[in-house]
Amino acid sequence: MTDPRTLKYQPLPGTQGLPTPPVERFEALLVRRGTDYRPRTRHLLPDGSARYTNRLFLESSPYLLQHAHNPVNWFPWGKEALDLAKELNRPLLVSIGYATCHWCHVMEEESFEDEEIAEYLNANFIPVKIDREERPDLDAVYMSALQAMTGQGGWPLNMWLTPEGKPFYGGTYFPPKGGGHGTGFLEVLRILRSAYDRDPERVAQSSEQLTQAVRRMLAPAEAGEVPQREAMERAIHIYRERMDTVNGGVTGAPKFPSSLPVRLLFREYRRTEDPDLLRACYLTLRNMARGGIYDQVAGGFHRYATDSHWRIPHFEKMLYDNALLAVTYLEGFQLTGDREFARVAREVLSYLRRDMAAPGGAFYSATDADSLNPEGEREEGYFFTWTPQELTEVLGKTRGDLVAAVFGVTEGGNFEGRTILHRSRDLPAVAAELRRTEEEASRILDESRELLYQARARRPQPITDRKIIASWNGLAISAFAKGGFILDDGAAVEQAAKTASFILEEMLRDGRLAHSYQEGSPKGEGFLDDYAFFIAGLIDLFEATGEPAWLERVQELTAVVAGDFEDDELGGFFSTGPRHEELIAREKPSYDGAIPSGNSVMAMNLLRLHLLTELPEYGDRAQRVFSAFSSTLAANPTALSEMLLALDFHLDLPRQILIVAPEGDRKSAGWLLGRLRGEFLPNRVLAVVTEGEQLNRAAELVPALQGKTAQGDQAMAYLCENRTCLLPTSDPELFEDALKKRR
Structure with missing residues (x-):
């Protein structure tokens, strides 16, 4: 292969007369990327270099770079593409995917590297590639458009837009040339271009109708009364009907771990002691850990199983899946005492440290199937x-x-x-x-x-997507902080602190989070998920360490969320803030899928903060979140299964657990903490501090710590509920007895 720095921007089929990107930026990037540059294309010149290079080579997203040598004249989303569409009166093809998406790879090889398809596409559309993990706001808008059209969605997501950015047609995977597998992609392109030219009024009408449908789907509902226990009971009833009593999870295939929210069932079992719920949870966790969806060699879970036995996975591995499942298995261990669940949690955390760790302490996003x-x-x-x-x-x-x-x-x-x-x-x-x-x-x-x-x-x-995403790393911080505490693993807590420090040092600018970190630089403004998940991780880190600095950061970032994302009229939070691009609709996330929604996580964050700080503003905001989504929780409670965890916290009598150790002797709290680690107490907050400066700083943030002390060389535990504290104790057995009692 020749020196990659000799590469120049190459003409692409069907692009005669179109503007070309600045060649000097290609040269600068090639020098910086050096020998790491590898063209991923079947269109190679005799010297081994790429025949085609488009604007995506200027991007840092791994997904966009995978398409940088297609003969398609891809643009990244932005003003250049939208302005050119208006100037030439061409529709846009917006193709959305992510770096580890199997069917995205298939469509790239079959269609986007096909020169005949590329030439027609380049001459008749403005093609735009979007990494859904970089731009979840765009993905949410155009996925909603597809769901409004077809009732379903998936990736790759291909949407055709007017030059104003309004969708008028869409689909997912298209075969290249049709035949027995549906209408071919090239035929679809010709039909849509013909319709756009022949009947522009109908296209405009269709795009306006779809845009209005998207706005309705993403718009906040009218606020209502704060839901009560009935919302949880309806959800549990639905899950009972869907349970697979043989294999665990939800009946049928494919099987996604998130389809049966085990953590919600854990909480309902704690309240009702219904053995069927515990049996369903146990069966699900046991069979997942023993199935092919779990990597039996390295640890870590694949994205989902294609069969009903958890045996045949789709082989992607996502950071978010593994962080969330680590917490689920940790809670399963606390509730059942099954050491296999503890083993799985340890192995998942070990997998993340060994195979997904980025330099500096954060974690990469995913590995390919x-x-x-x-x-x-x-x-x-x-x-x-x-x-x-x-x-x-x-x-x-x-x-x-x-x-x-x-x-x-x-x-x-x-x-x-x-x-x-x-x-x-x-x-x-x-x-x-x-x-x-x-x-x-x-x-x-x-x-x-x-x-x-x-x-x-x-x-x-398999290819690793080396994006560092703030929200997914927030989930990892929670997993390591909780795992370190429950498993008494100091190295895991250190990893959580290291990851949090990376985000604060490298991805926080002027008090605001970046969404991602790529090629040594922060990228994009943080979305609601980034703040919500990172705040949750910092609260978990405070509970694991007792360091007040983490809680101080939580309050600072929560103030940003309130200022930039909150719906002042109806309550709850929008996905985007004032620094984001204004799109055809503004999403207020209202669905907990494979990843919880930012609103669900923020509801729990606010409740925990209210219990820790006793500041009424946090409790008020949490109530407004519940009110904002009351209609969804009433009509379709399983859509917000993660918010139901927060609702359970709200309807319970959550506890404050305070442990004060002598100055410089946190280990003296070990006997008390040993009893706490094994108890499943989801609706509580925890502060473990040592006397002296740490206690003084923490007491400024957590008023309940004021006046609390150790007793000589012994740590003391204080258990408080509904503004009333039991007598403090240093006796582990008395402490355990108090933890097990429920009022």
């Missing part, structure tokens, strides 16, 4: 699958037989002739069959997993 097979072809899942022969080559015959028996590795396999590892048999049964002790078999299994990890690391790796 696809990787290269031995023939050099991109194949979904090859990296994660095994054959009996491969096990023997890595482990030897004796070890390989044990691993194959435990993880169900067979000659025929369960996926494209290979096997996705899953716990097909229990270890004690395999150990007995192979005439080994259970302890010996467990040791062999652990050693073998590490050997398989090392062998797998020598395969071509």
